[in-house]
Amino acid sequence: MITHPDDPSLRLIEVADLDAPSPPPEVLAHGDALRAVVDWAGTYLCRPHPELGRNGPVCPYAQGSLGRNRFYLAVPRAGETVEDVVAAVEPYRAWFTRLAPLDGPEAVFTTILLLLPGLGDRLALVDGAQNALKDAFVEEGLMIGEFHDGPPDKPGLWNPSLRPLAGPVPLLAIRHMVATDLPFLWGDPAHRRAYLTRFEGRVPAHLREIVMETLMEGVE
Incomplete structure (x- = not known):
């Protein structure tokens, strides 16, 4: 206890x-x-x-x-x-x-x-x-x-x-x-910022596509 x-x-x-x-x-x-x-x-x-x-x-x-x-x-x-x-x-x-x-x-x-x-x-x-x-x-x-x-x-x-x-x-x-929590957080802008503040540059390879898709949407 x-x-x-x-x-x-x-x-x-x-x-x-x-x-x-x-x-x-x-x-x-x-x-x-x-x-x-x-x-x-x-x-x-x-x-x-x-x-x-x-x-x-x-x-x-x-x-x-x-x-x-x-x-x-x-x-x-x-x-x-x-x-x-x-x-x-x-x-x-x-x-x-x-x-x-x-x-x-x-x-x-x-x-x-x-x-x-x-x-x-x-x-x-x-x-x-x-x-x-x-x-x-x-x-x-x-x-x-x-x-x-x-x-x-x-x-x-x-x-x-x-x-x-x-x-x-x-x-x-x-x-x-943890870095693999990205899918639970990406849909909310504030949660996304909190995640990237902590893990930017350390996003697992199999989740980087989510980041790139969002970045490309921002460019369009």
């Missing part, structure tokens, strides 16, 4: 806490949801998927995150509205940059998963909060993604029929932006 250095009400659960002899109160209160997410990470995120449309695991960094003990979980008090969820998630944005400075060796393997169990059919709160938070996160070079059993209506990059953001518990995941 990791406690925020300035706000003891903010705590992050480590995977080892789930099997600790004296589990933290958060684990006692939400153990089923936490275990479901950790199991899902191991059996879904860390493995190939026959409908993904590419080789490799669903998430290229999940196994490294688990193996390096950089896979953190929390169950914030989310409230009843999108604004409540946004307010509950916001403190973790600044904390994440302290836990995983961009120039640190563990940066790309660090993730915080913020579980929102008990929403029932109010999954629109997760989608709405992700949409409301994304601009501020991207501006800081971070990504925030939504997962739930809806699942979110966002197609896979390589297979438009797949909905890859399906998860057993509603949650929002925080991680650093």
Whole structure:
């Protein structure tokens, strides 16, 4: 368990806490949801998927995150509205940059998963909060993604029929932006600028066509 250095009400659960002899109160209160997410990470995120449309695991960094003990979980008090969820998630944005400075060796393997169990059919709160938070996160070079059993209506990059953001518990995941995130960001001018500020000159070869097409459109 990791406690925020300035706000003891903010705590992050480590995977080892789930099997600790004296589990933290958060684990006692939400153990089923936490275990479901950790199991899902191991059996879904860390493995190939026959409908993904590419080789490799669903998430290229999940196994490294688990193996390096950089896979953190929390169950914030989310409230009843999108604004409540946004307010509950916001403190973790600044904390994440302290836990995983961009120039640190563990940066790309660090993730915080913020579980929102008990929403029932109010999954629109997760989608709405992700949409409301994304601009501020991207501006800081971070990504925030939504997962739930809806699942979110966002197609896979390589297979438009797949909905890859399906998860057993509603949650929002925080991680650093990586160069292969370009397709998730290119459609929004502000997100595009944030991406190029960070990765200009380091765009993966298979994604450079997207950049060139946009540049050519600007010339026409």
